[in-house]
Amino acid sequence: MPDTAAPPPPSIDLQAAFEASGVGPVLEGLDRELVGLRPVKRRIREVAALLLVDKLRRDLGLSAEQPTLHMSFTGNPGTGKTTVAARMADILHRLGYIRSNHLVSVTRDDLVGQYIGHTAPKTKEILKKAMGGVLFIDEAYYLYRPENERDYGQEAIEILLQVMENRRGDLVVVLAGYADRMERFFGSNPGFRSRIAHHIDFPDYDAGELMRIAELMLARQSYRLSPGARGAFERYLEARMTQPHFANARSVRNALDRARLRQAVRLFENRGRAITAEDLMTIEADEILASRVLGADAAPAPREAAA
DSSP states (O other): OOOOOOOOOOOOHHHHHHHTTTHHHHHHHHHSSSSHHHHHHHHHHHHHHHHHHHHHHTTTTSOOOOOOOOEEEEOOOOOHHHHHHHHHHHHHHTTSSSSSSOEEEOHHHHOSSSTTTTHHHHHHOOOOOOOSSSSETTGGGGGGOOOOOTHHHHHHHHHHHHHHHHTTTTOOOEEEOOHHHHHHHHEEEEHHHHHHOOOEEEEOOHHHHHHHHHHHHHHHHTTTTTHHHHHHHHHHHHHHTTTOOOOOOHHHHHHHHHHHHHHHHHHHHHHOOOHHHHHEEEOHHHHHHHHHHGSSSSSOGGGGGGG
């Protein structure tokens, strides 16, 4: 009698599928580019694994429905949320979940109008730009202002929710902001919470990680700290981290920009002598110690003016 047994199900080499996806270099780049953030990197790897397995399942006909991909990134400013969102766009694109890896980053002002009839066109124009890729909405909780009855943010929210549900195969939305404010935002707008599949929290950097970030930032621009400047910058970080409006890597970048400015002024004021490449590359201790943050009578400066 002929053998009527069903053929064995096809086997899949997951390692080969992972290598073919092109996701590996993106994850490796994330490890190189971002200092620390171990829980974030681990979570991104977990999401990538889930999406790769889901793609393989759908390729075999084991599943027909595309998973919900919208995300929430919570954490303080300067913790890498925008950078991770861009890398997430790369991963989603390489796995075929979105048509393009482009990221459109916006805030409330880009979505909400100032008068009746202004919000819908603004929101729809942004959605049109982001379609096929990732829309990153920073400080998303500012869309909702219940204390202002004449605020038009609710109109933008309703349009976003509709698109997030009906066009979820062609647009991924990432909502970002402070953790406590995002929690209140989701509590007031359950439609968003029900559409968010992945919540990722971004921890603050510690002083050692911030020092590494500073050195990487300087190296990319062919600068370096002298030994004395390095010690001074460690003191700067210790003081700045205790002040209001500290923004992690963003505050580090602003402080270094100020130090580079002071270095340039010092070199220019001594332009009567020849300078070397070493002079042009080196930031000295005085360029750090001149910061108001380290001043004996320095009060916490507003926002990033304290750099």
